[in-house]
Amino acid sequence: MLQTRSVRVDQAAKPMPPEPEVRLQLQRILSSPEFDVPERAHKFLTYVVDEAIAGRGDRIKAYSIAVEVFGRDSSFDAQSDPVVRIEAGRIRRALERYYLIAGQGDPITIDVPKGGYVPVFNWNGDGAVPDGTGENAADERDGPGKRRAVHWRPVLVAAAGFLLLGSILFYGTSRTDDVPNASSILAQAVPDVPRVIVLPFEDLSGTGGSKIVARGLTDKVIEQISKFKEIVVVAGDPSQAPSDTPAGAVGQNARYALSGGVLFDGDRLRLTSRLINRADGAVLWAESYSESLEVRSLLELETKLARSVATALAQPYGVVFRADASSAANMPPEDWEAYRCTLAYYGYRASLNPQTHASVQACLKRAVEKFPGYATAWALLSLTYIDQLRFRYRLDAPASPPLDLAIAAARRAVELDPQNVRGLQAEMLALFLRGDVDTALKIGERALALNPNDPELSAEYGLRLALSGEWARGCHLVAEAVGRNPGPLGYFEASLALCAYMQQDYAAAEQWIRAADVQANPLYHFITAAILGQLVKTEEAARERDWIEKNAPGILQNIRHEVALRIHRPEDQRLFLEGLAKAGLTVP
Numbered sequence: 001m002l003q004t005r006s007v008r009v010d011q012a013a014k015p016m017p018p019e020p021e022v023r024l025q026l027q028r029i030l031s032s033p034e035f036d037v038p039e040r041a042h043k044f045l046t047y048v049v050d051e052a053i054a055g056r057g058d059r060i061k062a063y064s065i066a067v068e069v070f071g072r073d074s075s076f077d078a079q080s081d082p083v084v085r086i087e088a089g090r091i092r093r094a095l096e097r098y099y100l101i102a103g104q105g106d107p108i109t110i111d112v113p114k115g116g117y118v119p120v121f122n123w124n125g126d127g128a129v130p131d132g133t134g135e136n137a138a139d140e141r142d143g144p145g146k147r148r149a150v151h152w153r154p155v156l157v158a159a160a161g162f163l164l165l166g167s168i169l170f171y172g173t174s175r176t177d178d179v180p181n182a183s184s185i186l187a188q189a190v191p192d193v194p195r196v197i198v199l200p201f202e203d204l205s206g207t208g209g210s211k212i213v214a215r216g217l218t219d220k221v222i223e224q225i226s227k228f229k230e231i232v233v234v235a236g237d238p239s240q241a242p243s244d245t246p247a248g249a250v251g252q253n254a255r256y257a258l259s260g261g262v263l264f265d266g267d268r269l270r271l272t273s274r275l276i277n278r279a280d281g282a283v284l285w286a287e288s289y290s291e292s293l294e295v296r297s298l299l300e301l302e303t304k305l306a307r308s309v310a311t312a313l314a315q316p317y318g319v320v321f322r323a324d325a326s327s328a329a330n331m332p333p334e335d336w337e338a339y340r341c342t343l344a345y346y347g348y349r350a351s352l353n354p355q356t357h358a359s360v361q362a363c364l365k366r367a368v369e370k371f372p373g374y375a376t377a378w379a380l381l382s383l384t385y386i387d388q389l390r391f392r393y394r395l396d397a398p399a400s401p402p403l404d405l406a407i408a409a410a411r412r413a414v415e416l417d418p419q420n421v422r423g424l425q426a427e428m429l430a431l432f433l434r435g436d437v438d439t440a441l442k443i444g445e446r447a448l449a450l451n452p453n454d455p456e457l458s459a460e461y462g463l464r465l466a467l468s469g470e471w472a473r474g475c476h477l478v479a480e481a482v483g484r485n486p487g488p489l490g491y492f493e494a495s496l497a498l499c500a501y502m503q504q505d506y507a508a509a510e511q512w513i514r515a516a517d518v519q520a521n522p523l524y525h526f527i528t529a530a531i532l533g534q535l536v537k538t539e540e541a542a543r544e545r546d547w548i549e550k551n552a553p554g555i556l557q558n559i560r561h562e563v564a565l566r567i568h569r570p571e572d573q574r575l576f577l578e579g580l581a582k583a584g585l586t587v588p
Contacts, residue, residue, distance in 0.1 A: 220306035530579030
């Protein structure tokens with residue numbers, strides 16, 4: 001489990017770390033598997049550290065990073081191109097993860113505080129500097145006391161593999177590829193899923209007003225977390241419950257506890273919060289937030305803070321998901337098997353691997369057969385049928401048409417829980433692929449209003465807006481969601497590549513597609529081919545064409561239909577087909 005550390009350092013009594021030690025620490029970070037980011041993020045961090053060491057911190061701006069690191073030209077505009085902001089957010093999360101897992105004992109911390117891109121270097125703990133050149137330190141980490149670090153992508157893959165194996169053994173082999181017949185099962189059973197108890201936030205100021213704010217923030221956090229249906233939020237304080245209170249009445253069976261404190265500090269409101277695994281007391285996550293009391297009304301401020309906490313904890317790939325994915329092997333049997341299927345889905349979602357798709361789909365089918373009232377499983381099952389069509393996975397399997405199955409499963413999810421945004425997301429995607437674009441976008445807009453904290457939903461809705469022709473608004477939503485999503489981003493980075501392509505910024509499109517890590521997915525190669533075609537990179541475009549011909553020949557049988565299935569406006573279709581033709585693909 002991840003554990004935060006709290007270290008009090010008297011900075012006035014310590015000199016700043018010298019340049020050689022900072023550079024050595026940078027190499028530790030860059031060489032660690034726990035700093036799990038693309039190569040361009042390595043270049044980003046190296047660049048800002050070099051500039052800061054050289055005394056040029058005042059030159060570290062979004063513009064200079066975009067030009068020096070990402071190869072943007074002098075026309076770069078940070079408002080319309082979010083690449084620097086997104087990459088900085090990715091680096092901050094990766095640094096936090098590194099110091100939580102692999103770097104707790106490192107002598108120096110490197111941080112990139114929010115609000116800018118200038119790194120900060122501090123001594124960690126007692127400020128001890130490792131002996132020798134740093135090779136000794138590396139040897140120590142590789143010796144008997146080596147930490148058992150949890151690497152993000154292997155966690156997803158290993159957890160997905162374990163979950164699928166256990167689920168398949170538990171549920172048996174799938175009967176058919178059709179949606180399970182829920183009407184034949186009378187009981188609308190729902191499996192056990194993770195529970196988070198939100199304890200009353202502590203009033204750290206001790207005034208009448210601060211007490212009211214602490215209570216209001218507690219209620220707002222509960223309200224915002226409850227919008228996510230993959231977990232259950234419980235309100236109350238078990239320590240205050242009478243001795244004869246039934247187990248679970250106020251959260252005794254909750255696996256996680258969220259607590260926090262509220263402090264008025266001059267003209268600012270500060271919120272500290274942390275999530276604890278109640279089984280062993282491990283701190284899985286801790287964060288502090290600070291907002292000006294002069295900027296907005298107190299109600300707006302409470303809502304903003306509560307949304308930030310809810311997004312960090314409860315979104316797919318959030319803190320709770322990561323904790324469950326890393327401890328999947330220790331989950332109890334029976335009811336938890338269905339929840340394991342939802343974890344397996346998000347493990348598959350990380351790479352969109354066609355080999356994993358069939359197993360995940362079979363697992364979810366059995367989950368809804370056993371628990372026909374589990375709306376989230378119906379929604380995720382619908383998304384696997386959608387992937388069959390949009391990614392052309394197993395379309396030759398004997399079954400009803402995937403789009404019909406997707407719509408049926410999505411509507412079942414929404415019937416069971418009209419506020420389940422994953423069900424609405426699935427229904428939006430299915431109707432969009434059917435050509436009912438207006439209805440699809442209305443459903444997406446409603447889902448986003450229900451839960452604006454869910455970056456997975458907002459990115460999918462933004463992409464549908466873009467593909468319908470609203471490129472500016474839709475791509476802005478995708479970019480904003482990518483900046484808030486701590487999980488695998490390959491699919492949405494490919495979407496941002498398409499956004500740049502449609503703005504005819506083919507250099508930026510190439511940057512985004514190079515960052516996307518979904519090479520097993522046919523659409524990745526389809527988009528890459530179009531970009532390379534426009535850039536007249538003939539040899540590379542030929543390799544993409546060969547990949548498509550070998551691995552996804554069905555997509556070539558009617559290219560115009562495949563493009564029209566996804567891109568709504570004829571003029572946008574023509575621009576994309578132009579790139580494919582330049583890449584050497586036959587476009588009738």
